Amino acid sequence: MLKFILLRMAQAIPVVLAVITVTFFLVRAAPGGPFDSEKAVLPEVKKALEAQYKLDVPLTDQYLGYLADLADGDLGPSFKYPGRSVNEILASGLPVTAELGVYALCFALFIGVLAGILAALRPNTKQDYVPMTLAMIGICMPSFLLGPILILVFGIYLEWLPISGWGDLPGDKILPSITLGSAYAAYIARLSRAGMLEILSQDYIRTARAKGASDSRVVFKHALRGGLIPVIAFLGPAFAGLLAGSFVVETIFQIPGLGRFYVQAAFNRDYTMILGTTVFLSVLIVIFNLISDVLAAWMDPRLRTQFSKAK
């Protein structure tokens, strides 16, 4: 098991390095410098600015300098907000996005696993078709459509819940969490249905049933651990998706999280901010993929031999 973890970690390092390198050079290759703004800047001022942000040294030196700063955990200053470092901006957005992500994931896991188990217990009946059709709707209904519709119905017509903000009004965390989580609830429902169906057809489940175990005992005591392995393996990619989804959800609900900062940085051409956020989010995603692989391997020893399994 330790060997498995170490090997997977060793595989993660080149990925992280590749992300940093590609992002760095892509951002530097972008046409138009960060100071080519609407206002004409005096040449001397521009030069001073470039010196301040170390843009006047050769590209390779910039790259090595960035790597050295990165090793100290320093993501550099923001181009757009002078005096604020990328670290500060990320630190202010991360707790919000993390909280939103946790709520969305809890919602997705609870609804998804419940629906999947119900469907797998009575396959090809109403108890299967109804949740699975809902899951298909969840997959086809993108968050940027679901969010506005929820706002329209629950915020504007019914006036039950606030339509924007985060932590200012009671209940303003409900709609964003559901918007972000529903697509994952749908995927998890399909995965846990497939996983449970496979496990429920195994001999040891038949033995358990033959010994008179009830449905709930069969599910919770015998089948759940094996049946949920696909769901656990999906959590890593789901985390990446949740982060990307938070771009849209935070924009719709005006939540001051990482996703909103990233989209704003993209529009402001705030290159250090884009670079810093990309590196930070990528490392997070790689770490979560690692954790979900390790968890899946812990639950299913057969996976430990397949080092290259990424999904």
Place this chain on the structure above:
Amino acid sequence: MSSPTHHLAEEDIEASSLWRDARLRLQKNHLAVVGAVALVIVILAVSLAPWIAPYEYDAQDLNLGATAPSAAHWFGTDIFGRDLLTQILYGGRISLAVGFIATAVALIIGVSWGSVAGYCGGRIDAVMMRFVDVLYALPFMIFIILLMVVFGRNMILLFLAIGAVEWLTMARIMRTQVQSLKQKEFVEAATSTGLSPLVILYRHIIPNAVGPMIVYTTLTIPSVMLLEAFLSFLGLGIQPPATSWGLLISYGAETMEEYPWLLIFPGAALTLTLFSLNFLGDGLRDALDVRGSKD
């Protein structure tokens, strides 16, 4: 459960039986049939947009402004007095085109990469698939946004970027197919007649792996369309004066309080099309008996 390769190998004995069986199974799946019919209608409608759209694409009537659905404008009009039905028909051309073209890019790269890796095996295979593994671990959503920011919002780049993300799964599936087909007697026979590996791949192996590829192509198109809509919603995808369903939804969301139809109709168009594609894909998977790794 019998494996797909088993079925596909039988196809050589009796050419039409696999496809006839599959068609019969598909016809029994009502959701998939409904999906297929709806899809044909949508494709016909958007391809014929210049002829069937009730108004010109760029026709606006500023005096009219936003009006609710009526006999003259079935889906209503937007704040510039543009007919929404016309906008949706033209937007659908772009949404579907992105879906199909980017998927085609993914299909071409994925099939070539996967079949070469699977056919060569050994060290070449290990290196090629490790490359795929590394790319798999990259956070692509963030990269596509980055590309759109850095190089401007250019449609060709959008096709390429999305296609470049989606080929990875295709390559993996293709490789598994080729690996198992390679063991079959007919490939051995072809090898012994002295055919070159390239001919064997294109004439004998790839045609037999067509079933799973059709299924995954059908399931990739909706995820590509979703990606395009997502980017357009953020303002990083399709740019005006062109339009797409994602862009229309984004405009609709801005004014949904006053003019909810501007959100509802484009949203319905996108969701129903994705629905049809997914149901058809699921139906094809069951009909062609392909075991899914996406599920």
